Every structure is written in structure tokens, then in C-alpha cells.
Amino acid sequence: MGLAVDYYFSPQSPWTYLGHERFATIARAAGATINVRPVDLSQVFPVTGGLPLAKRAPQRQAYRLVELKRFSEHLGVPLNLHPKFFPVASDAASRLIIAVDTHDGSDAAMDLAGAAMRGVWVDELDIADEATLAALLATCGLPPARLDDAQAPQVQARYDADSRHAIEIGVFGAPSYVVDGEIFWGQDRLDYLERRLARG
Numbered sequence: 290m291g292l293a294v295d296y297y298f299s300p301q302s303p304w305t306y307l308g309h310e311r312f313a314t315i316a317r318a319a320g321a322t323i324n325v326r327p328v329d330l331s332q333v334f335p336v337t338g339g340l341p342l343a344k345r346a347p348q349r350q351a352y353r354l355v356e357l358k359r360f361s362e363h364l365g366v367p368l369n370l371h372p373k374f375f376p377v378a379s380d381a382a383s384r385l386i387i388a389v390d391t392h393d394g395s396d397a398a399m400d401l402a403g404a405a406m407r408g409v410w411v412d413e414l415d416i417a418d419e420a421t422l423a424a425l426l427a428t429c430g431l432p433p434a435r436l437d438d439a440q441a442p443q444v445q446a447r448y449d450a451d452s453r454h455a456i457e458i459g460v461f462g463a464p465s466y467v468v469d470g471e472i473f474w475g476q477d478r479l480d481y482l483e484r485r486l487a488r489g
Contacts, residue, residue, distance in 0.1 A: 291320030292486055295467040297455045298402070299330050300386065300416060301379040303368060305464040306406035307360050308476025312466065313399055315479060319486035325390045325398040327383035328452040330463060337461035342376060360477070367411050374415040379405075380448075381439070382416040387447055388438040389431055400429045 294316055298305040316323050334340065342350065354370055361368040382405045390398035404425045408414035414421050419436065426435055438444070455465070459472055466473040466482050473482040 291322065292468055292489065293322040293324055294482070294486070295324045295326055297326050297328050297451070297460050297465040297467065298463045299379050300327060300382045300402055300405040301375065301377050301409055302330075302406075302463040303357055303410055304476050306410045307357075307364060307366055307368065308464055308479055309399075309403050309406055310366075311364070311476070311479055312464070312482075313403075315483045315486065319483070321486050323395050323399060325386065325395050325402065326451040326455070327379075327386050327402070327448065328455045328460070328463065329380065329383070329448060332449075332452040333456055333461065336456050339462055369410055369413070372409055373413040374417075375409055377409060377415060378417045380417075381419070381422060384439040384444050384448055385422055385426075385435060387444050388435045388441070389426075391444070391447075392435065392438060393431060397429065397431060401425060401431065404429055 296312070313323070315321075330339070331341075342353075345353075357368060357370055360366075386398050386402050386405070389401050405416050405422075408416050408421065408425060414425075416422065416425075423433055423436060426433055458467065458470065460467065460474075462474055464474075464476060466478075468482070468485055471485065473479070473485070
């Protein structure tokens with residue numbers, strides 16, 4: 290039986306988007322289970338020293354754009370460096386992903402997460418908008434009732450609990466892939482994750 294990977298991410302993160310499909314392919318090839326765990330970076334950053342993009346030094350903001358362009362071209366993954374809806378509140382999308390994970394399983398949650406990320410970084414969609422989220426559900430063949438399910442108190446409770454747990458185990462940014470307590474931070478560490486999964 291394959292290992293489990295705890296996948297900590299934010300659906301508005303460009304780095305998560307760049308690695309999402311590759312991560313899914315790596316996990317599938319290794320027979321690994323993916324535990325889908327969207328987290329609230331506004332809870333994580335103040336504790337772990339991270340800063341929202343707008344509060345970072347101009348030099349860091351500029352280099353971020355250079356790296357995003359480099360990785361997008363290298364990976365062959367389309368990405369708009371200046372999407373219309375970014376930054377965007379991602380709590381509603383995160384809760385919806387959790388609701389889908391709960392009712393429809395991790396594969397469906399991964400599909401929806403990928404659709405939300407593409408929505409931000411390719412399709413110029415506002416993932417904070419309920420109509421947009423409804424359309425993404427339809428695109429993924431998922432029931433519209435998941436929008437109501439996402440409002441359940443237990444969904445918010447899981448979102449908060451996963452965010453707290455991420456901090457407790459040392460996660461400080463997205464995406465983070467965790468295997469047996471070992472953290473692999475960033476889509477540029479997927480090669481290391483792949484080798485770790487191959488070891489079993």
C-alpha cells in the first residue's frame with residue numbers, strides 16, 4: 290500500500306497551481322493517497338513569519354514575477370502574471386473543496402481545486418464569487434448542493450483545524466506536501482517528493 294501525502298495549499302496560490310497537476314500525477318503513479326487540506330494562510334503567516342504579497346519588499350515582489358514566468362515557461366503551464374482577480378479571498382473556495390472532499394472524495398476535491406486555480410491564473414475568474422464557484426462545480430460534474438454543504442459548521446471547523454495543524458507540524462507556506470512528518474515546501478520540491486514516495 291502506498292504512502293499518504295497531506296497536501297496543504299491555498300487555491301489562490303500560483304505556486305500551488307504550477308505544481309498541482311504534476312503532484313497529482315506523481316501521487317497517482319506512486320499509489321499514494323492524497324489528503325486534501327486547504328489552509329487559511331492568514332492564520333499561518335502571522336505565526337510562521339510569512340507576509341502577504343503586498344507587504345513584501347519591492348525586490349521580492351519583482352523577483353517573484355521573474356520566477357513565476359520562468360517556471361510557467363519551463364513547465365509548459367500557462368499562467369497570467371497579473372490576473373484580474375488576485376489577490377482574492379480564497380476562504381469560500383477552500384470550504385467548497387473541503388465539502389467536496391467530504392462528500393465526493395479526494396479525487397473530486399483535487400479536480401475542483403485544480404479548476405479553481407486555473408480559474409484564477411488562466412481564466413480570469415473571481416473564486417470568491419458564488420456564481421463562479423457554482424460554475425466550477427458544474428464544470429467538474431459535481432452537485433450544486435455542495436455550495437450549501439460548504440456552509441456547514443463542520444466544514445469551517447475542519448478548515449480551521451487543518452490550518453492550526455499545519456502550523457503545529459511546521460508548515461509555513463503553500464504548497465506543502467507532508468509525508469510521515471517530512472515537509473516538502475514548494476512545487477519546485479516535487480522531485481524530492483517523488484523520490485520519497487518511491488522509497489515507500
